Amino acid sequence: MGGDIFPMMNGKTLQDIPFIFIGVDIGENIGAMGDGVLRYGDAVYLGTAKTNRAVPSMWRIGDDIAQRPTNAADYFETEGEQARKRFWHEFGHHVQQQYGVTNAAEYVSPVLEKKPLATLGNIKMKELAPSDYACINVREWFAENFSLYAMGRKDLLSKEFLNMMEGILK
Numbered sequence: 001m002g003g004d005i006f007p008m009m010n011g012k013t014l015q016d017i018p019f020i021f022i023g024v025d026i027g028e029n030i031g032a033m034g035d036g037v038l039r040y041g042d043a044v045y046l047g048t049a050k051t052n053r054a055v056p057s058m059w060r061i062g063d064d065i066a067q068r069p070t071n072a073a074d075y076f077e078t079e080g081e082q083a084r085k086r087f088w089h090e091f092g093h094h095v096q097q098q099y100g101v102t103n104a105a106e107y108v109s110p111v112l113e114k115k116p117l118a119t120l121g122n123i124k125m126k127e128l129a130p131s132d133y134a135c136i137n138v139r140e141w142f143a144e145n146f147s148l149y150a151m152g153r154k155d156l157l158s159k160e161f162l163n164m165m166e167g168i169l170k
């Protein structure tokens, strides 16, 4: 497996990684991850991070952008699924920050923060974003896409992102 982004997986799939919590962000972010440290907001523990939607979004890439969900959590119905999505979003930041990084210069400018922008450009990235949150910047774009990939929802992703993931995982 090129890049060794999941050396702990030992042939398992992304879905097999144990559900872990490390640290709490009191009153701050719903989740955060940087430099290998994952934190979940207290809202996730308290159950107040759930989206307000009555039913999961049925939006797909190519549909009217004005109807696109705010957050990829909107594709999931239960609090548990949404919490799992949020975990994978944060883990996606870890991948995006660390994949292919072997020295200080690459750490400052990681390959996965440059590649989507260089390959697709800002406008195309926004067209291919599964949520409005994914349009904030290339880091959130990768993390939102990655979260849906890890949740097994390839039906919500662009072929461009799926190609990118295939390149990472092979």
Ligand SMILES: [Zn+2]
Residues within 6 Å of the ligand: 089, 090, 093, 139, 140, 143
């Ligand atoms: Zn994020």
